[in-house]
Amino acid sequence: MSTELRIIPITGIGEIDPGIDLGVLIYKALQEQQLTLEAGDVLVVTQKIVSKAEGRLVNLETIEPSEFAKAFAERNQKDARHVEVVLRESKRIARMDRGVIISETYHGFICANAGVDESNVEGGEFLTLLPVDSDASARRIRGRLQELQYEQQPLDIAVIISDTWGRAWRNGQVNMAIGIAGMEAMADYRGQHDAYGYEMRASMIAVADELSSAAELVMGKIDRVPVALIRGYRYTPAEGTVHTLTRDSATDMFR
């Protein structure tokens, strides 16, 4: 039987300084909202605050762009230093057209600008980079929350790091998972039969992406809600990794 799902915005996280302990910050924000973590809770945390907490910032003043970056930037009215950082974060360029760079990152993600973003850091022109290992980032936050909540008995919770990405063929961006801890990234219905005895064929559902998208609905962009708590979703407990969701080249028809 399905049950109702709640998606609760976590506010009051405040400013993120490099080196800050994000688990502690989220725990305090939950307490402020009189929320106690329960078994089965999923916390979705936006990449932007994770990258900042981990100091994944680049000061544009320190970047010397290559000739290639300069030429592309000039043709497309871009900042050559920004293009240079995108190139450095890219393992492979999938498309480079109309001023847009779609590349594969060293994590194996395919996304615009290798996930490099302008940052909200004050006092300079900075870019944020994706976490080096976003599964590890999710594991750290999860471990910290478990410690803080119950010292004796680790709580069965999951943490997802999400980012806002475009898609092929569809306008608009949605939130997707870039780091996972504590749950299977996919729900697997293969081999099961529906109500009429048909075997379900294509039923690997990327629930970590769906949870990320669901969380975005309470985050918005201007509300500055960097964390959402999803309560009532029955995930499959596991160590979990986002790499379950990244297609390898052998099965990817759109590289």
Added chain:
Amino acid sequence: MSTELRIIPITGIGEIDPGIDLGVLIYKALQEQQLTLEAGDVLVVTQKIVSKAEGRLVNLETIEPSEFAKAFAERNQKDARHVEVVLRESKRIARMDRGVIISETYHGFICANAGVDESNVEGGEFLTLLPVDSDASARRIRGRLQELQYEQQPLDIAVIISDTWGRAWRNGQVNMAIGIAGMEAMADYRGQHDAYGYEMRASMIAVADELSSAAELVMGKIDRVPVALIRGYRYTPAEGTVHTLTRDSATDMFR
């Protein structure tokens, strides 16, 4: 200020016969669960029951496959009649590889098998096709629910028809919107500034897709929950159309 979001599975819809009035069926199911529609509610309805209600079914026995369909089916151990139906529903083939057909439908959707699915209809081998005009399907359900809820004063609600699709570069499927009525498909944050005065650049969020994905989390595949009610999301009221979300060829780098 963001508020909490609730995603409520609507059960007890039961069997769908071609020609049935889906609005009435959903209204009765809501009543069974003691739910009264409120202004701002979003109903997400799976494509499968919409296609069935609209009689978008094809009996495989009536299909004479073309030579092209036969050759592809034979190379890939497929039913040639099924392949034939997929071809007939396709305006253009984007990829045809490893037994998978990714095509553009006459609606402008790019998806596997042109959205053609095996059906749960008893007494024969049937396929379901996508609704002819899924925005119109959403509008019909929305209009019916408005009529039934308040005769005098139409309630501000939105209806989304969703389907389960794969993505480029990512494993697993997620639910996306294929028909929309009563809301803008996207939330537009362009031109707004974040807390630090940075103008938000790429902030067109495909909220109709995110709502579809969120709804899937209470639907599952085996629970037979074909409808979800999302309460607490503040969409932008509009006539709405899914075609806001379909990229035209001029901006699509991955056709």
